[in-house]
Amino acid sequence: MKELELKYGCNPNQKPSKIYMNEGELPIKVLCGRPGYINFLDAFNGWQLVKELKKATGLPAATSFKHVSPAGAAVGLPLDETLAKIYWVDDVEDLSPLACAYARARGADRMSSFGDFISLSDVCDVATAKLIKREVSDGVIAPGYEPEALEILKAKKKGNYAVIEIDPNYEPDPIEHKEVFGIVFEQGRNELVIDDELLANVVTDNKEIPEEAKIDLAIALITLKYTQSNSVCYAKGGQAIGIGAGQQSRIHCTRLAGQKADNWWLRQSPQVLGLQFVDSIGRADRDNSIDLYIGDEYMDVLAEGTWQNIFKVKPEVFTREEKRAWLDKMTDVSLGSDAFFPFGDNIERAHKSGVKYIAQPGGSVRDDNVIATCNKYNMAMAFTGIRLFHH
Secondary structure, X not given: OOEEEEOOOOOOOOOOEEEEOOOOOOOEEEEEOOOOHHHHHHHHHHHHHHHHHHHHHOOOEEEEEEOOEEEEEEEOOOOOHHHHHHOOOOOOOOOOHHHHHHHHHHHOOHHHHOOEEEEEOOOEOHHHHHHHHOXXXXXXXXXXXXXXXXXXXXXXXXXXXXXXXXXOOOOOOOEEEEEEOOEEEEXXXXXXXXXXXXXXXXXXXXXXXOHHHHHHHHHHHHHHHOOOOOEEEEEOOOEEEEEEEOOOOHHHHHHHHXXXXXXXXXXXXXXXXXXXXXXXXXXXXXXXXXXXXXXXXXXXXXXXXXXXXXXXXXXXXXXXXXXXXXXXXXXXXXXXXXOOOOOOHHHHHHHHOOEEEEEEOOOOOOHHHHHHHHHXXXXXXXXXXXXXXXX
């Protein structure tokens, strides 16, 4: 198959639409559904991300994409009891490493992952398909599917769920093109390999970056490589926990991603784990309620006449002081940035979310200020010398 006609482009009025190869055949098979233009953009970006994560860590990888940026990305490390509960998989037995990777990728920012497009580094197994089945999602791309897993996915969305199989051996041309306003842009593909060598130039007083942090920094940097710029990624325990994408200001990236990382940690607090939801509540309504409860607009779910529709027992207000005390327990977080930090304010904000290890290109005229701010908090920061813009 050399080309595939699509229903429409980014919007229904943008017709005709297709994907095609100038030479050779498309490296994909559509096994179910009818993926759209944006689906394929998410699928191909996500596939590159998980393929690279798998190569860098040796572990199965998954990512949850929305609007051509990852909402979450992770490798297949086991889940502890708390993570299994906040990712709503504590009722599932025998999670495979790939299923753990998807649970992490989907669960880090469930608000953003709603209606995601999934990319898997390995053949989709039954355990992973069962997790995908229960979530609101547009589709999945993987190098293959176990027969039973494929049947589970084909039954999703009344048979309209998009299931794409990609040739894992496909390698694109080293030169890539895109067209904007009738003008063709050409550039060499970003084939940069992200490994420990990028973390060798540690410029802070603290020079110690342990192996676990190196894995988290690699996850952050690989995630950024496929995230719309400007972008910042917080990572911990083998997964992204907060991604700030497409912001014009670096500090806004850091704040946005930091707030998402904070929410990930607040969801593990006793106050949130102890919430008693009514039996009839849907998954999306439950996630929205948690997001409101831990935010500044908590009265939207605690007001009289409202909380009764959400909770069996009215929760106590999760006060600002209680939230800060819990956030102060989040430590050893890693942070990657796709371009240099121009001011120390980014480091100040990162510190509030428990960041201890940083990887960024360096090269700002205020590098000394950024380094000094890191030293104030005993952070270890590596200058990679490499920018990771993606558009």
